[in-house]
Amino acid sequence: MDFDLIVIGSGPGGYVTAIRASQLGLKTAIVERELLGGVCLNWGCIPTKALLKSGEVYEQLGHLADYGLKVEKASFDFDGIVKRSRKVATTLNSGVAFLMKKHKIEVIEGAAKLEKGSPAPKVVVALKAGGSRTVTAKSVILATGARARTIPAIGLEPDGERVWTYREALVPKACPKSMIVIGSGAIGIEFASFYRALGADVTVIEALPRILPVEDEEVSKAAHKAFEKRGLKFRVGASVKKLTRLKAGVSIELEAAGKSETLDAEVAIVAVGIVGNVEDMGLEALGVKIEKTHIVTDGHGATGVPGLYAIGDVAGPPWLAHKASHEGVHCVEHIAGQAPTNLTSPIPGCTYSTPQIASVGLTEAQAKEQGIEVKVGRFPFRVNGKAIASGELEGFVKTVFDGKTGALIGAHMIGGEVTEMIQGFALAMTLEATEAELQATVFPHPTMSEAMHEASLDAYGKVLHV
């Protein structure tokens, strides 16, 4: 037995799991076929935030007059923006390497394949440096993540030139003049927001009747309006029939409400969902149960194959880095026989567009579907002192309470820096707070977070500043 634990994949699920394992005294190895930190650090969460910051600052330049400031001939260096994003990714990538070293976790670079073994499957790594190495452990955790879904049949397949996924969209050679984003989830909206900020003519196509379909309807509506104000165009309830590559660009046939339309653009970004990375690892031969490209697990990440666990994106939605880390910590604590961190905590979701969107728990509609008699509170930022002072008037905070017990069951925010505030509601829900605690909490003045307090008061008819 070479190790107590082998983690396959070093994204935010895998590397955090490995650190926790090491803390628990497990001799741990981590296998990575590409870059430490996985998609999140290298091709997802972090580099997109770097791009979006550039876009946001640039957009702000257009409003400097509002603040009594003046700038002449504002422009951007596109290469510089992309370079900065890559540098940020590299910084964090080496940060993970440091953490692995610090926690004495052996990093094995290569692609892993599993073979039957006991007490856990054997891990055969096709080493990046050449050759192969077989390692064994008491437990193996799959944290192989996911990647963009593609639909080759209708042309939704990246070519690196005119059709992109998030991956190509992160390292463009130049800022396209026009762009079609297919899919209005967080990934699609963030790229649309970034490229629009830099001046691209962007149209977002969404098959469902509203953009950001997982968010609360009121938030979707407000976001739609805010984005349109910035010049984004939308086609909702529209399904893509075919994407055709042109000499210079793409042409997309879509159908909405029985009507056909053709849109042309220089570039298309495919953001139509995620598929789990379950291939080429010998999982079928081991009898791992896979449903819709995701590994089926029990409440602790166990796959049913002795000694084999799966966490994070590969184990199913929501496809979020923080969910992967949380599951990984739970799984390894369970393996180590510790009382594991509970998995019932609500998982917040954030979209880093301008304005930002953040939510946790149930939407009002979901709560009603569950037969919960809800109490809903709202508070707009336009009457919040700090928001007015900062010139961030867009958006609002919405709270959803269980009318019977007073439990906070959902919170939805759109506006400036709401992604930094949603943890307050997540903490409240994890602690099982009711309206009484939220109302009794003193929020500092002046902050935008006061809107969270007011929205909690509003649900019970006690709102102060409206």
Added chain:
Amino acid sequence: MSIDVLMPALSPTMEEGTLAKWHVKKGDTVKSGDVIAEIETDKATMEVEAVDEGVIEELLVPEGTEEVKVNTPIARLSGEGEASSAPPAAKAAEAPKASQSPPQSPAATAPPGGEHLAAPVAVSSSAAGGSGAPAGRDGGGSSPQASDGSRIFASPLARRIAEQKGLDLTSVTGSGPHGRIIKADVEAAKPGQARPPVAQPGAPAAAPASAAPPRQVQSLAQMGIPDGSYDLIPLDGMRKTVARRMTESFRDVPHFPLTLDIEIDELLAARARVNKLLEPQGVKVSVNDLVIKAAAVALKQVPEANASYSPEGIAMHHHADIAIAVALEHGLITPILRAAETKGLAQIAREAKDLAERARSKKLKPEEFQGGTFSISNLGMFGIKSFASIINEPQGAILSVGAGEQRAVVKNGQLAVATVMTVTLTCDHRVVDGAIGSRWLNAFKALVSDPLTMIV
């Protein structure tokens, strides 16, 4: 010095009764144990015995008076005798109002500041418990001993739900970080289920009544629950009896659970056949009736499990008097099916049904819920898979019956489906050792698995 004789509570739920008959008159000298009156409740007529010696000074409530509230003074006794006004142990707790509202008469012998707990009458059937330590007579020492007073950690939502359901958080085990009580814990604890599954109100108390539940010293406010943030439901006699008996039993009886899974497909088939046969008689045998029958036969086969611990020795009971836990709207009671081992299924079914019905309408006679040599608590109808009841003193064991459900079982190395029921026997280790309990459970399992053997 004179002593007030108070209207006794003959059952934990009794709030008032009819003073049916006086056996004494003014000027009579009575001594402890003399029958002084007859009292009628909706359940039964009971004799009231004097606890103290003395001369009847006055009869305060005339014969035939109805709706006499519990703890109303009904007679005054001149206490020239030794006037040991300490009530029999069992009575201290069974006269709940005494400690809540001071008796109207100032003639009580309680020292100043002392809590007046005296209920100087005794129900004949519980006089046996009278050797208990003096209660409430040590100058205020009757207040429950100080508990550790530690704060109960519960999430705000858990507190809110507990309040809405009328759940006592001290009875809930927390599964959150550091044992914090969270929503899931209080949701799982349905009010009816959170309570100890069995209590036998009014039974002779084995332990001295001075052992009042010690956890009530700290007020809720001291424990961080402000007044006004909840509705207070006063403890009725049944709740107090349940609290006291379960606390004493769980604390004082060295108990341990034994658990077995039993396949009941045969039992269900047998029940169907029996019910077909009994249809003309209008009798329907429930699974629980079969469980009672099997338990009774098993107690006959393993008599060591049909026993009670007492300081004088182990009482080996002649009959399997099986107490059946019946949930009431605000509590529970355990009517007793006497000599169940001598009875056929039809009779057991009829009697069990009758006892349960009368328990729910509070029509049981005290002797119908006092005593018993073994208890059965069945929470199968709530879908409970397995649980371990608290010993119903002085019985040696109690059987907890879970839901019969289809489960995957391995038969001859093959997976198969069978209806399985998990049962747990909680044993009083002072009388039922592990081996005895195991033998009894296996006898019970054999009977249930092959119901035909019950009639052999």
